[in-house]
Structure formats: C-alpha cells, structure tokens
Amino acid sequence: MVQISKVPVICRRAFYADLAAAGEAAGMGSASAATLAELAAAAAEPPQLDPDYADLDPALVVDLVAANHILAHNGVLDSFGHVSVRDPRDPHRYLQMQAIAPRDVSVRDLITFDLDSNAINARGRPVYRERFIHGEIYKVRADVNAVVHSHSPGVIPFGVTEQPLRAIFHNGHFLGQGAPVWEIRKTAGEKNGMLVNTGELGKSLAQTLGNGSVVLMRGHGDAVAGPDLKTTVFRAIYTEVNARLQMQAVMLGGPINFLNQYEQQKSQNVDRPWDTWRKQVGVG
Amino acid sequence: MVQISKVPVICRRAFYADLAAAGEAAGMGSASAATLAELAAAAAEPPQLDPDYADLDPALVVDLVAANHILAHNGVLDSFGHVSVRDPRDPHRYLQMQAIAPRDVSVRDLITFDLDSNAINARGRPVYRERFIHGEIYKVRADVNAVVHSHSPGVIPFGVTEQPLRAIFHNGHFLGQGAPVWEIRKTAGEKNGMLVNTGELGKSLAQTLGNGSVVLMRGHGDAVAGPDLKTTVFRAIYTEVNARLQMQAVMLGGPINFLNQYEQQKSQNVDRPWDTWRKQVGVG
Amino acid sequence: MVQISKVPVICRRAFYADLAAAGEAAGMGSASAATLAELAAAAAEPPQLDPDYADLDPALVVDLVAANHILAHNGVLDSFGHVSVRDPRDPHRYLQMQAIAPRDVSVRDLITFDLDSNAINARGRPVYRERFIHGEIYKVRADVNAVVHSHSPGVIPFGVTEQPLRAIFHNGHFLGQGAPVWEIRKTAGEKNGMLVNTGELGKSLAQTLGNGSVVLMRGHGDAVAGPDLKTTVFRAIYTEVNARLQMQAVMLGGPINFLNQYEQQKSQNVDRPWDTWRKQVGVG
C-alpha cells in the first residue's frame, strides 16, 4: 500500500482516487463505498499551487515532485541530492524544491531561480547550497531542460579510481565511451570544501560535462542532464544500474565488451518506466 | 499487506477473499465482518475476460498476470522485459500483454500474436517491439510453451565478459555446461539498434538458443524458454540466482566445482516456488 | 504493518492483540476500540492444534512456525529448505512441517517423523524429500535438538571453491576453524541426483558434520544443527552473515585475521535476536 504519511497532499489525492476505483471494481458495498467516494471527490480537485505558479501547468509540478520521490525510491538520492527543471515560462529560470530531503518534498516546496542561481521567491525557505550545478549547466546547454545531482552509490567508486564509466548495456547507451570525471581540486585547489557552492565551481563542472549526459564528481557523486524531466530521471537511474553492472563485469575478470559507437546512439523509450515509477511512488 | 493500488482487479479479488477469511478466523465481530463478506462475495466471481478469450481457461490468464508480477517482484524484470505463453487453443499463436511495465499488467492487457509476431487483436494497444524473441523461438521449438525476455541484472555481466554462465548449484541445473551468448553484431552488423525488433533477428537469437533453456544477449539481457509457464518463470529466477552465486564464487578465487553432466539432468519441483510466489504478489 | 495475508492464523492473533494495545495506548475512542477489543478477545484464545499434539506445548509449535518465517524473512530460506525440532515427548522422533514453502507454513502443517524419516501422521500431506538430513543428524547427535537445511545464498559459493568458511566475527564463532564440505559424489557417485533423499545419503552427510554446527553441501546449500530451536536459527542466520563478511574480506585482499580457537568458544545470547525476529514476522 502507498505509504500515506510520506506522500505529499497532491499525491494522496491520486492514491485515494485509485483506492475508490479499486473498491468499485471489487463490487464493494454502499457504506464503505460512500467513504471512498468522498475521498475520490476530494481527489478530483486540482492541486492548490502557490499563486506564483498560477500560469504554470500543475502537471509539471507534480512531475517534479514525482521525480524526487522516484529517485529516492530507486536509491539514487538519499537524504541529499536535488532535481531541477527549466522553467517553461522563461528559459532563463529554473524550478527546484526548497532544501529538504527529496523523499519528503511536495508541491508547496517549489522555488524559482535565475540562472545565476539566485532564488526569486524563497521567502525565507532554505535553498540547496549546490544549486549552482543546475544554473550553470542550463546557461551553457540550451538543449538541457532538467538536471539531477546525486550521490548515486554505485557511481561514486568510478570517480575515485581509473576505471571509466562506460555504456555496458543498451539502457546505459547515453554514457557513450565514458563519462568524464570532474576534479574540484583543479578549480578550487587542494584546500577546497568538496561542494559546488559557487557559480565559478558550477561553471567548471558544466565545462567538464561538455556535450555529454553525465559528469562524475570525484569523491562526491554525479550530475545528469537531459532534454526533459522523464529522460533525465531515466538517465540518473540507469547510470546507477550501468555502474553496478560494470563493476560486476570487472569482477568477472573482463575483458569487457562495451557498446560500440553506433549502439550508443540508440533511441530510448522513457514513457514506460516513467509511468510505472510514478505508480510506485503513489502518483498517476 | 498486498499493495492494493498496484494489483490488477482480478488479483484484488483474491486479496479481499483472503482478508475476509483472516477476519473470520480471528473471530472478528459482525459489523466489520459484513464489510469483508461483501468483498469476499465480489471476490468469488470469476474474472471478466475479453470476449476473444471466452474459450480460454481464465486460470491461464491469471497465471500470465502472476508471472509478470512475480518476475518483477523478484528483480528479474524492471520496467522492461516481457513474458509470453503459447496459445493452448492454437499452437501457431502466442499470448502476451500489451506494452506496459510487467508489474502493472492485468487480465485486460492480453493480446494474441501469430508466430510471425503480428498482433491479432491489439485494437490500438501498443505491443512490445521485441516480441519477435517469442515468436521465433516458438517456431523452432515445439517443446517450448513459454518464454521470458529480461534484463536480469546478475546475468548481463556474463554476456559481456568471457566467463560462461554455468550450473553452479542444483537449482541452476538447466544451465548445463554454459548458456550461449548471442552477439547481435553477427547478424545486424556494427551499426545495429541493440533490439531484437525483426523476425530475422529473432530467428538468429533462436538459433543460438538451440536446444537450450537460456540464451544471453550481449549488452542487453537474456531469453529463457521452458515447457510451461511455471517452469519458465522458475528458470528465469534461478538463472539470476545462479549468476549471483557464480560471481561470488569467482570473487572467492575459484577454481569452481560446477555441476557435472549428470547432475545437470536433475528433475525439478516447480510447484512449491510457484505457489508461494503467487501468494507473494497477491494471487492464489 | 504486519502483512496480514501472509501470516498464519495463530500469528494473526498476536497481531490483533498488539493492534488493540496500540489503540488503547493512543487513547483511541470507544467505537473503534470496541472493534479492536473484539479482535483482542479472539486473539486471547489458544491456538487450535491437531489432536495428535494435545500433549505438546503449543508454544513449541508456534516457535517452529516462527522459525520458518524468520529464516524466510532473513533470506536464509527461499521457496525451499526446511526446519525441524526433536520431539520433546519422544527423542526418537522429530517434528517438521508438510512440504510447502517455509514462509507459508502454519500450525496446521505439523507432521511427526521417526528417525528413519518415516512420517507418522502425514495423512496424505506431502513431505520434504530431503527430510533424511534431519533424521540422520538426530540419530548420531544426542546433543542436537533442531536442524535447518537451506540454500543460504552467501554460503553456497564457499561449497564450490577452496575458501573454507571460517569464523570471521564473534557472532560466527560456532563456525570454528572452518565448516566441512560434503561432496555427494563420494557417496552417490558422479551419476547422483544432488538431493539427500535417502537415509544412506543423510547418514553420510551427518558423518561429515561430525561434532560441528554447520556442514556445507557442494553445489546445493548447508545444514545447521544446534541444541535448541533458537540457537539453531541464530546459527543459520549468522552462517549467512559470516559468509558475506568473509567474501568481502577476501575482496579487500586479505590476509584475514580470523577468530582464534579461544574466541570461537564464546557463549552466545540468542534470546535478544529471537525476540525481535519473532516480532518482525508478527509473532510475540
């Protein structure tokens, strides 16, 4: 059963609607059905967004909430990490939640940032210290509309050793011939704070990302970029899966037969996993 | 507790029947019991199949739904992969769900295919692009009545290295002296799309499978075949288990004492695991 | 929440009693409390055992059910494997469930066997084919009152390689200087069926166990023995934990500093884990 106490209000609505449908389908009697019908009616109302977002499609906000929950559910994000999406109303801005754990975010946590990562409407709410990862990538990558920063546990070991993370199976095709590793010491020196908490550091990271989809951050995690939220979540999850597979292949003794350059250009269906991941976290 | 929102209607019936039985067994009072009794009555009704399947045993359809859920629950299938069963009404046809994630399928998703993998009654529903894996195996293997295609995570590393996947314990006996690896480049060349999305590619894969139970697909996953649905699900799950065990044995430094040719011919009880797996996903 | 649909009736009673206590403790109102009170009253009744067991302490049967569920919950048993306890009414007999998956057993599944592993009161119910593991160990080990046979996944790799499974941390102390490996080929030859399905094979396995606590079965699993049910369940679980730790230590490159002979004689508190494991599976 969906974990009610962890699901934000907007998602609870979907849950109650589903529960009511289940009751009806099973031929549930009138007394119980009435209670479920009440819930379903409430669930049919649109989510109440902040007035700042009156001109924004609520579905995008629900998707952003879902993206946070999906990445936490799949072990890519733990208490840390963050997701953003470029603001469809203004390409010089992006949307991100206030600084709380991804699995706990709801629609009420939405904040708008300019591409220098200044918050437009934080109103006292805390913001992620490493939001510059997002803003600086959006600045130089017009093709990118969503970014994930994580401490993806299978990926971190590839950032501190000399084994490049490469596409080992078709669902990791976007990794190509090897994701680059960003070394903070090259920009901030030996006496650095390990965090991408300035525009300068974010800019350096975005340069290392280049035209790619994924950049590893030595001793820290990675950043994943994509053309839309669904694709970016897909890439973040399958970067982790690919890393685990590659580690096992190394353990088997190699040599490893990676995807070739043509196989890496495979087109990808992201709707099917997105739909089922949304259901898993109680949305949709 | 069974996850109501994820279970298809037919399975919810089983769930409610079980819940009602539990209430009765615990001596639950009349008010609550009445609600459960309503649910149990609904649960006693047979599932409503599509008229196309009026002459098909509903139990087979429930088994096919269960097979999808079981393989997802056991980590063999994620958002991708598919299961099929040969149509008992016509050996030149097979049954498979429409193209949605395995954990979300229900009896309403059933579609019939001929052995060239043309859909007979899709009526606009999407079909799996790699359904040719199934059709082409059924064509050349009269002894096969069920097929699973998966991205089984412990198995993929064996398809990209030189360590053959072999029977390392009795429940992996069907792997024999080593599952063959199918290389798509041999049929489709270096510029291939990594997917078995034509009859020609399916035919090539079926040839590599030969008389075996399992064929690995390089950089992709595997296909598993068997005489019936239960046995094939058993093989798909224990192929994954065997792979994990073999990887650990490699890590321990070997040499590995595999099953010999006689031990690989062991007969297998698949009813016991099937029964408990069905209960785990809320069916039976 | 305890998974109601998977818990046998006797365990559901404990669950309802706990739920009622929770409601009372939280100051729940009278209407809801009345329903819970009904459940609690039902829960207070003793379990209804088969008349064959009228002179047996029901607590032992509940413990045996719990042992099955605990070992399944902790990943030591999957759909296969079994647990037995020597009959306290007659040391020449032992008690074991009918042949169903361990996670599904309930008090109604109890069967009595003599030490040649003939069922005394099966009444048509299926029995485990490898019950001889149990009977033959009880014959030669008067100090043993409970036995577990499993396909413990971390342990199997040690049975097919040359790395002895040894006590690597204090909770694995009972493994001593290395658990012996039983090779079925030595008794049944190259053309064997991999199963301990005769008294002769069980006798051979018991000889390899000797005075120890654990014997590995090559390409199959292990058997664990102990003075009582709690201790034997503890050993079965910590054999698996020890195996995983030792595998990781091998991966770190060794050399491994194992427990010495004195440290292996540590006394063990098994009540604390037993109590919490019972709660985890909904008993006690």
Add this chain to the structure above:
Amino acid sequence: MVQISKVPVICRRAFYADLAAAGEAAGMGSASAATLAELAAAAAEPPQLDPDYADLDPALVVDLVAANHILAHNGVLDSFGHVSVRDPRDPHRYLQMQAIAPRDVSVRDLITFDLDSNAINARGRPVYRERFIHGEIYKVRADVNAVVHSHSPGVIPFGVTEQPLRAIFHNGHFLGQGAPVWEIRKTAGEKNGMLVNTGELGKSLAQTLGNGSVVLMRGHGDAVAGPDLKTTVFRAIYTEVNARLQMQAVMLGGPINFLNQYEQQKSQNVDRPWDTWRKQVGVG
C-alpha cells in the same frame, strides 16, 4: 505506512497525528475524520516519561528512541548494538536503553548510568554487557556527547584485513586518513571473550579511538562518537556507506583517490538527513 506494531507508543502518537492531517488535507468526510481527530488529540499529549526523568527534556528521549530505530532501519544495527547520549543534567552520567533489540526500544526503556557504567535505576531490567564502551569514551572525551556501538556489516571486513577505512567521499570526511583498529588480544590476550564487558577493556578501546570519530573492533564491529546525537547517528550511517564505497573502489582495481587532509575538515549538515530519517521510522 508506518509499521504500527513495531513503533513504540510515543511514536504512534506522531503517526496518528500525521494520519489525521492527511485525512483533513484530502477533504475526508466527517465520520472518518472524527475517528482520526480522536487519534490526533491523543497524539497531542506529551509522552509519559518515568518520574526519574521529570526534569529531562522529553524531546531528547524521543530522539534517543528515534536514533535506535533509525540505525536499525538503515542496517547499521541488527538485533545487537546500542546507542547512548550523555545526560544533559549531569555530565558524569549517560542514558541508554535496557538490553533489548534497538528496533524494539521505547521511552519506557530508558536507564541512567554513571561513567563506570553502573546502572543507577535499572530496577531489574537487563543492561547491555558492553555498556563500558560508552562510559569509558565519555570519561576521556569531554567533546563527545553521544556514542554508537554496532556490528555495521560493511565495516567489519576492514577490521580483519589490512585495508584502512578512509574518507572516500565527502560524507565520510570524519573518517580522515583512516580509522584505527582495536585488537582485543593486546589487552585481554589470546584467551579473550571478544566483548568489551569490563571497564579496562572499554578504557583500552577509548585509547585507540583517541581524538577520532570512529574506532574499528577487530572481528566484531565499531564504535562511533560525536558531539551530539544527530551527528553521531550521521557518522554511524555514513561510516557504513563509506565502507561499501571503498570496497567497491578496491574491486575496481584502484588506485583510490581519497579525500585529502583539507577536504576531510568539511563541515556537515546533519539536520536534513536527521529529519527525513525520523519520518522514515514514524517520528516527527
């Protein structure tokens, strides 16, 4: 959903309050809402602590309960291990639960100890045999106000091999250049009991810890110290995470690029993970 039967009473209150809020937010009808309102009212009452703790902030006790549950939920503690906090009313005393499994503790289990680890108010309740780990660390480390002892499974292999456990990513920064390993044989000789069950052994362990945050115990586990409960729980969890990452990096073949001495001095936000961990176990 929070697992009601496993949550101590004080935590159930938080659960019910949350559930009532969820119902209200979803526009739930009056009949159902009334039941939830009753629960919420009960939840609003402060927890009933033992009179010994009338002058203690109840929030600290709830935090200590939560710490136990969080560490069990994250796999750092199993049935064994324990957490303590220095008594804010008297720095020569510390608080710890009676000797039951961490996942089962509640506010009623609190006991006070002096720094020689004598129980002040046990009143017949069992105490942890290895409580000396806590008392002896508090004696020599005025900066330490919370201690965790665990059998953290990823960490144990580092205590029995020659690979030092070092800071491999920013969240493991407190591990510095390598956690020391304490060898009980140096203090207790070859014929030792593997447990820190005397003040002398605790003193020896505290000496090996020195000014650090973590000390490994060969063939046993580790002890983690910190300035407050939140930070210490953070360190215990990320010691385990760091160990798993380092093991994977070793498997990739190294050489490993560890944090340098400046990066190891990173400041740490522990509020965000603490908040979400509390929610995960049903508190807060």
